[in-house]
Amino acid sequence: GNSVTQMEGPVTLSEEAFLTINCTYTATGYPSLFWYVQYPGEGLQLLLKATKADDKGSNKGFEATYRKETTSFHLEKGSVQVSDSAVYFCALNPGGSEKLVFGKGTKLTVNP
Amino acid sequence: GAGVSQTPSNKVTEKGKYVELRCDPISGHTALYWYRQSLGQGPEFLIYFQGTGAADDSGLPNDRFFAVRPEGSVSTLKIQRTERGDSAVYLCASSPNPGTGQETQYFGPGTRLLVL
Numbered sequence: 001g002n003s004v005t006q007m008e009g010p011v012t013l014s015e016e017a018f019l020t021i022n023c024t025y026t027a028t029g030y031p032s033l034f035w036y037v038q039y040p041g042e043g044l045q046l047l048l049k050a051t052k053a054d055d056k057g058s059n060k061g062f063e064a065t066y067r068k069e070t071t072s073f074h075l076e077k078g079s080v081q082v083s084d085s086a087v088y089f090c091a092l093n094p095g096g097s098e099k100l101v102f103g104k105g106t107k108l109t110v111n112p
Numbered sequence: 113g114a115g116v117s118q119t120p121s122n123k124v125t126e127k128g129k130y131v132e133l134r135c136d137p138i139s140g141h142t143a144l145y146w147y148r149q150s151l152g153q154g155p156e157f158l159i160y161f162q163g164t165g166a167a168d169d170s171g172l173p174n175d176r177f178f179a180v181r182p183e184g185s186v187s188t189l190k191i192q193r194t195e196r197g198d199s200a201v202y203l204c205a206s207s208p209n210p211g212t213g214q215e216t217q218y219f220g221p222g223t224r225l226l227v228l
Contacts (some may be wrong), residue, residue: 025136028222031213031215032213036219039176042206042217043115043116043203043205043219043220043222044155044222045218045219046216046217046218049216050215051213051214068224089154091115091154093213093214093215094213095213096170096211096213097160097167097168097170097213098143098160098162098167098207098211098213098215098217099145099154099160099168099171100144100145100147100156100157100217101151101157102147102155102156103154104152104153104154105152105154
């Protein structure tokens with residue numbers, strides 16, 4: 001079946017620290033991969049995506065590379081800010097339907 | 113422009129009652145999705161509409177759950193004989209041009225359902 005595994009949270013960092021949130025997936029076929037973010041009091045919104053192997057998605061200083069050989073899509077940011085505090089969800093679209101399969105989410109708190 | 117809206121934002125009901133949750137997608141978006149998010153979990157797919165028809169309803173947990181989108185815009189998720197385990201946040205999303213598996217889905221704020 002199709003599934004997404006994210007690193008357990010919560011993650012607490014100081015401002016300007018380096019961030020990595022691990023995400024691995026299991027999928028039949030060739031999925032598209034996504035990171036969605038939920039800021040406090042707001043709805044889920046797309047952060048970045050990659051649709052084929054070796055693609056790199058990037059947005060707002062965040063990056064993730066679609067690694068088919070390791071079935072991973074780890075989220076990274078070189079220098080986090082307090083405003084990055086949110087819950088981050090890794091997701092995949094397995095193809096054949098438009099549904100998304102989400103991980104459990106990782107809560108990030110960035111302290112000044 | 114306006115985003116996806118959902119009403120009510122909160123709903124408290126008693127076990128065994130019937131509830132309806134409404135979703136108003138972004139104007140012009142042909143695809144509409146329902147997900148359910150339990151505490152501490154990621155969203156779980158329920159059903160996807162392309163236009164008026166349900167293109168994939170494989171995520172509906174049982175026959176107490178039903179959704180409609182009669183005019184290809186607003187959708188209603190209906191839950192009969194609610195159970196305490198139905199308590200969750202119900203999320204709606206829409207997208208403009210589905211079909212590739214690469215589409216960004218735009219999410220609403222959710223309806224928080226509590227079944228007592």
